[in-house]
Amino acid sequence: MLNLVASTRLTGGRLSLNGNDLAEGQGEDAEMLRALYTAVGLDYPKFHKMDMYARLALLASEPLYRMLRADGADIKNAVGLITLNRSGSAATDVEHWEPVRRGETASPAVFVYTLPNTGAGEITIRHGAFGSSICLVSERPDCDLLLTIADDMITTQGMTHVIVGWSDIFAAPFANGPSTTLFAGFALIGHGAGTPLTPTGLQAILTQH
Amino acid sequence: MQGLPPTIAITGMGVVSALGNGVAAQLAALRAGYSGIGALRYHDLGFPDLVFGEVPMSDAELKTAVKWADAGSDLSRTVLLGLLAAEEAMASCGAKNKTGLTLISASTVGGMDRTEREYQYRDSDTARLMRAARGHEVSDHTRYVARSVGATQAGTISTACSSSANAIMLGARLLKTGRANAVLAGGADALCGFTIAGFRALSAMDAKACRPFSADRAGMNLGEGAAYVVLERLSDVLESGRKPLAIVAGYANANDAYHQTATSPEGIGPQKAMEGALRVAGITAANVDHVNAHGTATGNNDLTELIAMERLFGKVPPFTSTKSLTGHTLAAAGALEAVFSVLSIRHGFVPPTARAGDVVEGCRSLPVKVPTDMAVRTVLSNSFGFGGNGTSLLFSAA
Amino acid sequence: MAPEHPSPQPASKPSSRSIEMDREELKRNLKEQIVKQLNLEEVKPESIADDAPLFGEGLGLDSIDALELIVLLDRHYGIKITDPKDGRTIFVSVNTMADHILAQLAAPK
Numbered sequence: 268m269l270n271l272v273a274s275t276r277l278t279g280g281r282l283s284l285n286g287n288d289l290a291e292g293q294g295e296d297a298e299m300l301r302a303l304y305t306a307v308g309l310d311y312p313k314f315h316k317m318d319m320y321a322r323l324a325l326l327a328s329e330p331l332y333r334m335l336r337a338d339g340a341d342i343k344n345a346v347g348l349i350t351l352n353r354s355g356s357a358a359t360d361v362e363h364w365e366p367v368r369r370g371e372t373a374s375p376a377v378f379v380y381t382l383p384n385t386g387a388g389e390i391t392i393r394h395g396a397f398g399s400s401i402c403l404v405s406e407r408p409d410c411d412l413l414l415t416i417a418d419d420m421i422t423t424q425g426m427t428h429v430i431v432g433w434s435d436i437f438a439a440p441f442a443n444g445p446s447t448t449l450f451a452g453f454a455l456i457g458h459g460a461g462t463p464l465t466p467t468g469l470q471a472i473l474t475q476h
Numbered sequence: 477m478q479g480l481p482p483t484i485a486i487t488g489m490g491v492v493s494a495l496g497n498g499v500a501a502q503l504a505a506l507r508a509g510y511s512g513i514g515a516l517r518y519h520d521l522g523f524p525d526l527v528f529g530e531v532p533m534s535d536a537e538l539k540t541a542v543k544w545a546d547a548g549s550d551l552s553r554t555v556l557l558g559l560l561a562a563e564e565a566m567a568s569c570g571a572k573n574k575t576g577l578t579l580i581s582a583s584t585v586g587g588m589d590r591t592e593r594e595y596q597y598r599d600s601d602t603a604r605l606m607r608a609a610r611g612h613e614v615s616d617h618t619r620y621v622a623r624s625v626g627a628t629q630a631g632t633i634s635t636a637c638s639s640s641a642n643a644i645m646l647g648a649r650l651l652k653t654g655r656a657n658a659v660l661a662g663g664a665d666a667l668c669g670f671t672i673a674g675f676r677a678l679s680a681m682d683a684k685a686c687r688p689f690s691a692d693r694a695g696m697n698l699g700e701g702a703a704y705v706v707l708e709r710l711s712d713v714l715e716s717g718r719k720p721l722a723i724v725a726g727y728a729n730a731n732d733a734y735h736q737t738a739t740s741p742e743g744i745g746p747q748k749a750m751e752g753a754l755r756v757a758g759i760t761a762a763n764v765d766h767v768n769a770h771g772t773a774t775g776n777n778d779l780t781e782l783i784a785m786e787r788l789f790g791k792v793p794p795f796t797s798t799k800s801l802t803g804h805t806l807a808a809a810g811a812l813e814a815v816f817s818v819l820s821i822r823h824g825f826v827p828p829t830a831r832a833g834d835v836v837e838g839c840r841s842l843p844v845k846v847p848t849d850m851a852v853r854t855v856l857s858n859s860f861g862f863g864g865n866g867t868s869l870l871f872s873a874a
Numbered sequence: 875m876a877p878e879h880p881s882p883q884p885a886s887k888p889s890s891r892s893i894e895m896d897r898e899e900l901k902r903n904l905k906e907q908i909v910k911q912l913n914l915e916e917v918k919p920e921s922i923a924d925d926a927p928l929f930g931e932g933l934g935l936d937s938i939d940a941l942e943l944i945v946l947l948d949r950h951y952g953i954k955i956t957d958p959k960d961g962r963t964i965f966v967s968v969n970t971m972a973d974h975i976l977a978q979l980a981a982p983k
Contacts, residue, residue, distance in 0.1 A: 301915075312914070312915070312916050312917075312934075315913045315914070315915040315916070316912070316913045348731075353613060353615070354613060355586070355612075355613060355614045355634060357612055357613070360588070360591075360612070360670070363670065363673075363674060364592060364595060364670055367669070367670070367673040368592075368595055368596070371949070372677060372945050372948055372949070373673045373674055373676070373677035374677065374942065374945055375674075375677040375678050375679075375938050375941040375942055375945065376912075376913075376938050376939075376941075376942050378673075378674035378675075378677050378678065379678075379736050379737055379862065379938060380736075381670075381674060382584060382634065382635075382636050382862055382863060383614065383634040383635075384634060384635040384636055384861070384862075384863045384865055385736055385862065385863050387635075387863060387865070388731075388736050388862070388863025388864050388865070389736070391731040391733045391863075391864060392733050392734060392735065392736075392864065394733075395733050396731060396733055397730055397731050397732070397733050397744065397745065397748055398730065398731065399728070399729045399730065399731075400635075400729065400731055400865060401633065401635065401642055401646070401729065402633065402634055402635045402863075402865070403631060403632060403633055403634070404613065404614040404615045404632045404633075404634050405615050405631065405632060406613075406615060409631060411655075412631055412655075415649070415650065415653055415655050416646065416649070418653075419649045419652075419653060423481075423649075423756070424728070424729075424752070440610070440613065441609055441612055441613055442606045442607070442609040442610040442612065442613075443606075444606070677941065677945070678938075678941060679941060679944075679958040735936065735937075736938070737937070737938065738937055
């Protein structure tokens with residue numbers, strides 16, 4: 268049985284851990300993320316080079332990795348990561364395409380982020396995590412599938428913990444238009460201390476209400 | 477412990493690439509060492525100064541070849557490629573009862589080839605762009621393929637160049653845990669201006685046909701294609717009186733945790749992925765007959781992959797980069813090269829690394845340069861993607 | 875969306891004194907452009923020494939930053955670098971970048 272060890276939520280300018288507010292950021296979108304970066308005390312200048320998706324995922328997962336570090340978990344080898352969202356990297360895709368369609372050179376730094384898994388990439392780079400990871404794209408999280416993957420990572424891939432996170436900057440289908448609503452929900456899963464985690468329980472963590 | 481996990485078999489394969497449409501076309505091309513890399517003929521994207529592994533069919537020809545009657549019109553090329561390969565895989569698996577099928581599909585481009593064409597209407601006809609943008613989300617292509625094959629559950633993976641290798645890996649895990657009875661796993665990616673402009677900005681492409689694992693390699697060639705394999709538990713296959721094509725004996729995913737687009741100098745992530753696959757398969761490095769490498773022909777990948785292989789194997793078994801023949805098909809690469817690995821096993825040969833030259837600086841191993849007949853019982857297939865996500869699959873003879 | 879950056883007109887035949895003034899202004903502009911283009915939010919442009927190595931220690935730039943500097947030269951100065959390896963000598967410091975830009979702009983077209 269998989270247990271929920273901890274969870275975070277980043278919504279409406281607030282980052283919370285297990286339902287308790289950790290930090291708050293004023294402003295919209297990029298400004299808000301930057302404010303949270305300062306409020307959380309993240310000393311990591313690479314943050315500013317990332318696209319919004321990666322910044323969002325990095326911030327929302329940070330408290331969980333700090334917790335793991337404090338607990339002496341083997342982040343290097345034994346912490347798996349599952350990231351998912353609906354829009355992939357759509358906003359960054361637009362940012363990449365805009366200059367190209369005007370006949371200008373593309374920005375290599377922007378292009379790097381036009382993939383849904385670069386948020387996970389930044390997380391694993393920051394925390395030196397070599398364990399197993401996967402990135403999915405779907406309209407809604409399939410929590411049965413996610414728990415199956417997490418369980419398999421632990422039972423056959425040698426992970427002791429798995430972090431699962433939904434982070435998206437659109438609340439509606441991308442085709443509905445560009446209005447952004449940043450949301451991230453991350454769960455830290457393991458076999459040790461915690462409460463049993465069901466698909467419904469995971470769904471509550473990964474979805475914005 | 478409940479006893480040994482079930483053995484996972486491949487029972488069907490479907491593929492379309494620069495080598496042609498269908499498994500038979502791939503086999504003929506691989507045995508002949510035919511390279512499908514050349515100037516664009518079916519895309520109106522420009523780039524006359526570059527070469528690509530283009531599928532030699534127009535969108536209209538792809539549409540005609542797709543058998544599914546309800547496919548609809550104005551489909552993304554990614555979807556068309558995916559439908560074609562998925563149909564062949566399902567037709568070839570021989571299963572009488574195709575209910576309860578799970579689809580795990582992968583893509584990086586998705587419907588972007590359409591979105592980029594329609595983007596010009598962003599201001600003048602926003603509704604038109606938004607209609608095309610419905611296909612932009614990567615999960616959209618999966619919907620089409622799922623409907624065409626009648627899948628009752630589906631998932632989409634997008635992890636750059638390791639995407640469809642991860643799809644196969646996930647499929648195997650779903651079968652082992654009893655969460656699926658048959659899985660169609662693979663991926664599709666079409667060429668599009670978006671991707672070409674991006675890789676050009678990264679200075680990652682060779683203007684000429686690429687030379688993987690060579691001292692004078694100068695970058696990759698982009699390709700396109702789709703490939704799917706049908707995965708089932710071996711016990712189910714044998715019970716139904718069928719024979720498997722090959723076994724998915726091992727798999728592993730590891731992160732390199734170093735840089736978004738460059739692999740660590742020691743090839744840490746690649747080595748972990750390869751070791752993990754061998755561990756799951758329960759075999760040692762000495763038992764690997766052939767490696768279908770990631771081999772993109774970039775300065776960084778080929779060096780770091782070769783360093784990792786030399787460290788893991790000592791004496792590296794015959795290895796090749798089939799991307800020298802197909803180009804780099806991004807999300808489709810893992811599944812495409814899985815099919816090539818199975819063909820190597822079933823037909824006893826190793827395809828060549830076209831145009832390979834002198835040995836990579838600081839290394840001692842040269843890839844296979846000409847199509848070579850040999851007994852192949854086990855193949856290790858590598859797919860290492862941006863974001864540091866790396867997957868290795870181990871296939872063995874049935 | 876990224877704002878458009880118009881390319882400045884190259885000087886036709888600069889006197890040595892105006893090159894000196896241009897050079898100082900060029901280096902000041904370059905430092906601001908570098909900080910902006912590479913998203914070095916926590917770096918003050920004036921804190922970058924003219925001859926400080928851009929790569930290795932100090933700013934900690936990587937291979938993608940090197941490619942972005944190529945874009946910077948194109949977008950702001952209309953200078954194209956076709957072989958990224960040329961960047962190894964051009965992007966050593968703000969001084970070497972300024973040298974390259976001035977040489978390119980003064981060269982007959």
